[in-house]
Amino acid sequence: MISAIADRVVAIVRYGYRRRASLSTLGLVLMLVVATGYLMFGALQVNPFASSYRVTIALPESGGLLPNQDVTLRGVPIGRVERLDITPNGVDAVVSIDSTVRIPQSAAVRVSGLSPAGEQYIDFVPSGDDDAGPYLADGARVGEGTATVPVTLAELLANADGALAQADTAKLELIRRELSLSPAGPQKLKDIIDGGTFLLSTLDSVLPETSSLLRTSRVVFTLIDDKNAGLAVAADNLDETFTGIDRMKEGYRRLTDQTPGVLEHIDALFADNSDTMVQLLGNLTTTSRLLYLRVPALNALFPSYRTSVLDALGTAMHDGGLWGTAEIYPRMTCDYGTPKLPPSHADYPEPFMYTYCRNDHPGILVRGAKNAPRPADDDTAGPPMGADLGRRTDPTPKGRYTIPTPYGGPTLPIEPPR
Secondary structure, eight states: OHHHHHHHHHHHHHHHHHTHHHHHHHHHHHHHHHHHHIIIIIISOOOTTOOEEEEEEEESSOTTOOTTOEEEETTEEEEEEEEEEEETTEEEEEEEEETTOOOBTTOEEEEEEEETTEEEEEEEEOOTTOTTOOBOOTTEEEOTTTEEOOOOHHHHHHHHHHHHHTSOHHHHHHHHHHHTTSTTHHHHHHHHHHHHHHHHHHHHHTHHHHHHHHHHHHHHHHHHHHTHHHHHHHHHHHHHHHHHHHHTHHHHHHHHHHHHHHHHHHHHHHHHTHHHHHHHHHHHHHHHHHHHHTHHHHHHHSOTTOOOHHHHHHHTEETTEEOOOOOOSOOOOOOOOOOOOOTTOOOOOOOBSOOOOOOOOTTSSTTSGGGSOOOTTOOTTSOOTTOOTTOBOOOOOOOTTOOOOOTTOOOSSOOOOO
């Protein structure tokens, strides 16, 4: 059996050797067919059995786009660019899209590049709310103003020229020198570049807001430039102010050091006189109520039509002299009916509680408390019925800091409280 198989193999080899030219030609033809198929279906992505539909996209300019370049949906290839037609308003790109792919009519269209060197393609980017349609169909047209093209390299360099002109080479050299002082300099430079890249990518996602911010900032910076001289003066004044504050820092320190002690003494003062203050507040409450009832009398006592003291003195000086009025008639006095003590007594009695003038003569105390305007049904012009006219007020409350008032006065020097 082995001999039969070996004979068969030898016969096939001899047959191929005799017809080696034909077999070589057949091998080359097969290689050509395989290579052509790979180029057509693999590299050029030509599928004669696939159906497609055409869409026209209006572009303001070609943006480096060429025929036979890719058309993608969110970066996934779905078709090719067939041709570019020049129009009065720009360029119309006619693209062929796989019929199995549905693209919403409201999807954003942009011409993007794989690298700064070129390799542009058309990319459709639908939003999340647009997947429900309506969709582009054969012969559809994406109108002007919908598609965007990338910034050309020439325009980018022209715009970068203005930005680079504003860069301070001395400061850049200082940054380079500072970064080269330590082995961590390259990593710091990498972090700076990464941060700048992240900033630019963030600004790109909010491009309309960023453009509005830059336009608004131009007005603000123009105003600041107009007020530059005033800002310089303000800065000089602030420098003088801060210099003065710096000279007084020792005083501020002494103030902050002494303030807690002073506040502690004030707290102790309030604590020691808390009982007296409570009674004082009660008396002030009563006084405020009485003053409220006598507001009309106070308004009559302090009229608003009176002028100042200087004006009154000025009216007394006229016609080359100082003029005045004197009254030679004696004035009547009032008897209050209270016990009278000789002024030589060296004591400190409490004041009488009821001091009402008992003289009804109209010429006495015309502007006194007895004749003050009172509310209706107010009979307080005289002492209460059955009042003791010799009654004195309650003794003054005594506290820690009260000065003793014995007969004849306190013994000096007074020992301070502890």
